[in-house]
Amino acid sequence: xxxxVSFAAGATRMPSALENASTxxxxxxxxxxxxxxxxxxxxxxVSKAEATAIHGLQGKAGTREVxxxxxxxxxxxxxxxxxxxxxxSAYHELSRMQI
Numbered sequence: 001x002x003x004x005v006s007f008a009a010g011a012t013r014m015p016s017a018l019e020n021a022s023t024x025x026x027x028x029x030x031x032x033x034x035x036x037x038x039x040x041x042x043x044x045x046v047s048k049a050e051a052t053a054i055h056g057l058q059g060k061a062g063t064r065e066v067x068x069x070x071x072x073x074x075x076x077x078x079x080x081x082x083x084x085x086x087x088x089s090a091y092h093e094l095s096r097m098q099i
Contacts, residue, residue: 035083038079038080038083039080041076042076042077042079042080045072045073045076045077046073046076046077048069048072048073049069049070049072049073052065052066052069052070053066053069053070
C-alpha cells in the first residue's frame, strides 16, 4: 500500500516504510534515507523562498534575492516531482509483472 506524502510547509515526516529502511549491505545511505533527505531539502527550500518573499514585501530583501530563492524552490520541487513520477512509474511496472 502506498502512503501519501504532503509537502506542506511544516511537513518533515516521510512514510513509515521509508523510515524502516536499513543499510544492511551497503556502506552509503539507504534509498529511503536519500528520499527522505530529498524531501526535507525541497521542504526547506520552499520554506526559505516563502520567508524571503515575505522579507521582500516588507522591504528587507532585494528583488534579486527573492527571485533567486523562488527559482531554487521551483527547481527543488521539480526534482521532487520527477522522483515521485519515476517511483510511481516503477511501482506500476512492478504491479503489472506476472509472478
